[in-house]
Amino acid sequence: MIDLTFTVNGSTVSLWTEPQRRLLDILREDLQLTGAKPGCGIGRCGACMVWLDEVPANSCLLMAFQLQGRHVHTIEAVATQAVSAPVRTAMAQCGGLQCGYCTGGLVMTLTHLHRQQPPPDLEQAQALAAGNICRCTGYGGIKRAMQQLFPAAGTSLENHIETGTEQCHL
Numbered sequence: 001m002i003d004l005t006f007t008v009n010g011s012t013v014s015l016w017t018e019p020q021r022r023l024l025d026i027l028r029e030d031l032q033l034t035g036a037k038p039g040c041g042i043g044r045c046g047a048c049m050v051w052l053d054e055v056p057a058n059s060c061l062l063m064a065f066q067l068q069g070r071h072v073h074t075i076e077a078v079a080t081q082a083v084s085a086p087v088r089t090a091m092a093q094c095g096g097l098q099c100g101y102c103t104g105g106l107v108m109t110l111t112h113l114h115r116q117q118p119p120p121d122l123e124q125a126q127a128l129a130a131g132n133i134c135r136c137t138g139y140g141g142i143k144r145a146m147q148q149l150f151p152a153a154g155t156s157l158e159n160h161i162e163t164g165t166e167q168c169h170l
């Protein structure tokens with residue numbers, strides 16, 4: 001067992017826990033933060049995505065002993081922040097969600113990409129988000145949302161902001 005202290009969504013968390021306990025289980029079982037979803041359990045689907053020190057990470061692959069002094073953010077906090085508003089709006093307007101199981105993880109990944117200065121272009125963003133698997137939308141809506149969020153290669157960000165918001169209005 002280890003004494004573990006880290007922060008979750010800005011609040012300090014102290015636990016006496018097994019060193020190989022998964023962050024995903026700590027969040028869901030100890031902290032009642034169920035926005036990170038259990039999926040594949042092996043880092044392949046992104047349903048459990050959080051930010052670790054501001055970088056997207058699969059919480060099913062993070063063990064308690066790796067968390068000492070680190071800073072975790074979950075979809076519960078990020079979904080209330082202005083930084084995720086463009087992503088949430090694009091996903092809603094473009095039909096980028098159905099059952100919602102993958103949506104939290106996708107919002108965590110896309111928000112991280114969208115807040116970069118400059119953000120990646122569409123092709124880069126699609127490659128970087130490839131680890132987020134959706135089991136039910138067929139990806140059409142998610143792809144439209146990403147077209148709204150990220151400029152195609154060679155397109156200026158300013159032009160994209162002017163035209164991109166016109167792409168999905170359901």
Ligand code: FES
Nearest residue numbers: 039040041046060
């Ligand atoms: S449950 Fe963590 S990546 Fe799939």
Ligand code: FES
Nearest residue numbers: 098100102134135
């Ligand atoms: S919306 Fe159902 S898994 Fe993606």
